[in-house]
Amino acid sequence: xxxxxxxxxxxxxxxxxxxxxxxxxxxxxxxxxxxxxxxxxxxxxxxxxxxxxxxxxxxxxxxxxxxxxxxxxxxxxxxxxxxxxxxxxxxxxxxxxxxxxxxxxxxxxxxxxxxxxxxxxxxxxxxxxxxxxxxxxxxxxxxxxxxxxxxxxxxxxxxxxxxxxxxxxxxxxxxxxxxxxxxxxxxxxxxxxxxxxxxxxxxxxxxxxxxxxxxxxxxxxxxxxxxxxxxxxxxxxxxxxxxxxxxxxxxxxxxxxxxxxxxxxxxxxxxxxxxxxxxxxxxxxxxxxxxxxxxxxxxxxxxxxxxxxxxxxxxxxxxxxxxxxxxxxxxxxxxxxxxxxxxxxxxxxxxxxxxxxxxxxxxxxxxxxxxxxxxxxxxxxx
Numbered sequence: 001x002x003x004x005x006x007x008x009x010x011x012x013x014x015x016x017x018x019x020x021x022x023x024x025x026x027x028x029x030x031x032x033x034x035x036x037x038x039x040x041x042x043x044x045x046x047x048x049x050x051x052x053x054x055x056x057x058x059x060x061x062x063x064x065x066x067x068x069x070x071x072x073x074x075x076x077x078x079x080x081x082x083x084x085x086x087x088x089x090x091x092x093x094x095x096x097x098x099x100x101x102x103x104x105x106x107x108x109x110x111x112x113x114x115x116x117x118x119x120x121x122x123x124x125x126x127x128x129x130x131x132x133x134x135x136x137x138x139x140x141x142x143x144x145x146x147x148x149x150x151x152x153x154x155x156x157x158x159x160x161x162x163x164x165x166x167x168x169x170x171x172x173x174x175x176x177x178x179x180x181x182x183x184x185x186x187x188x189x190x191x192x193x194x195x196x197x198x199x200x201x202x203x204x205x206x207x208x209x210x211x212x213x214x215x216x217x218x219x220x221x222x223x224x225x226x227x228x229x230x231x232x233x234x235x236x237x238x239x240x241x242x243x244x245x246x247x248x249x250x251x252x253x254x255x256x257x258x259x260x261x262x263x264x265x266x267x268x269x270x271x272x273x274x275x276x277x278x279x280x281x282x283x284x285x286x287x288x289x290x291x292x293x294x295x296x297x298x299x300x301x302x303x304x305x306x307x308x309x310x311x312x313x314x315x316x317x318x319x320x321x322x323x324x325x326x327x328x329x330x331x332x333x334x335x336x337x338x339x340x341x342x343x344x345x346x347x348x349x350x351x352x353x354x355x356x357x358x359x360x361x362x363x364x365x366x367x368x369x370x371x372x373x374x375x376x377x378x379x380x381x382x
Contacts, residue, residue: 006056009049013042013057017300030138032131035300039307050308057305062267064302065130067295069268070253072133072151073275074282074291075142078196084145088152091340095153095356096160098336099124099329106328110321115172119370122168123363124329126161129154130268130302131358146348149341150355155269157356159188162264165366172375187263192273195256199277245285249278333357 020034042049050057103121104114111117132150136142166184170177241247253274260270282288315322338353370376 009054009057010060012049013038013304014297014300016042017304021300025138030135032134032138032303035303036307039304040310040312041307042304043308043310045310045312050305057301057308060298060301061305062302064295064298064300065268066253066257066271067291068130068134068299068302069272070275071288071291071295072129072137072142073272073277074279074287075137075275077279078200078276084149084152087341087344088149089156090343091149091153091337091352091356092156092160094336094340095127095157095333096125096164096336098339099332100164102328102332103325106324113375115168115375116370118168118171119366119376120325122161122164123366124325124332124359125164125366126158126266126359126363127154127333127356128358128363129158129266129272131306132355134299134303135358136355145344146351146355149344149348149352151272153337153340153352153356155192155272158266158269159192161366162188165369166264168366169369169373172370172373184264188265191259191263191265195270195273195277199256199273200280203277203281243290246287246290249274249285249287252278329359330357 016038017035020038021031022034024034024037025031039050041047044051100121103124104117107117107120108114111120127150129151132154133142136144136147136150141147163181163184166181170180239245239248253271256270256274257267258270260273261267278287333356334350334353336353337356338349341349341352344352367376
């Protein structure tokens with residue numbers, strides 16, 4: 001594809017997304033709904049301007065999701081996630097078990113193979129943290145308790161979703177072993193532990209954050225203790241490159257994204273944790289102001305590409321199954337996650353349940369794995 005055509009398509013996609021987002025915001029709706037609609041319009045359903053052949057859009061979409069989750073991570077302090085850790089874990093567990101069971105038994109009615117039904121059920125498991133985070137941000141709720149629970153649960157159920165996919169694909173290929181499952185679980189747990197425990201300490205040291213030390217002094221009659229504040233020299237400030245802290249943080253974002261992908265998690269989870277470990281230093285280096293222009297440009301491409309993957313011209317052949325499984329997808333997450341958050345009260349439980357409903361990139365990954373293994377076909381009429 002020629003450079004001129006590539007730039008033209010980028011212009012059209014960005015312009016359409018922003019116009020649609022502006023319309024939605026004037027209607028008091030999240031801008032993300034307009035960006036998704038723009039993708040449907042530009043995709044194979046209508047104009048067919050964005051297709052699978054335009055791989056550069058996938059790269060832009062991945063970058064958009066990466067910076068979206070980094071920004072969300074910066075708004076989420078590790079202490080806040082720890083505070084809702086138990087409830088987030090409960091929400092995630094119920095948000096995996098209920099959708100998988102409901103999705104499997106409904107799908108069995110449409111597919112001749114139970115393996116196909118298992119892949120459909122696995123696709124319903126993981127919440128799209130990217131879509132949920134953008135909607136919460138657009139609504140100004142990203143700092144609420146419900147948002148902390150949703151984001152924490154979304155990270156956990158992404159890990160659980162990868163474990164479920166491993167189990168399903170292993171079952172389909174007939175070579176599932178306990179060792180394979182244990183390796184996936186261990187890699188995911190180690191990644192989260194290393195990033196949260198070691199990463200935050202490294203960032204604190206490198207940024208020269210203030211700390212307090214207890215000192216002992218000897219007076220004429222007694223020993224006195226006092227606290228004194230110190231500030232280490234920032235290792236990042238010693239670098240001579242322009243915008244050196246910004247450059248280093250970009251390296252960390254892409255590095256953790258690559259590591260997350262390597263251990264079987266969604267790459268954007270790595271970006272989320274990168275934001276998490278830099279959340280206490282965002283004012284020091286004005287990270288929000290520096291990363292906002294990148295997000296404004298790149299994030300809309302993620303949702304445009306998501307919308308462009310929907311081809312409504314194929315809908316009639318799978319209409320009955322699609323409608324039923326969509327209802328199951330909504331109700332299973334809403335019910336399961338609401339039960340998991342029930343201890344926080346009915347209102348919070350319903351908000352959390354609704355916030356966990358969106359599906360996205362992980363569902364697409366599950367579908368692609370099933371297609372590549374030759375295990376997914378068209379549903380039949382029950």
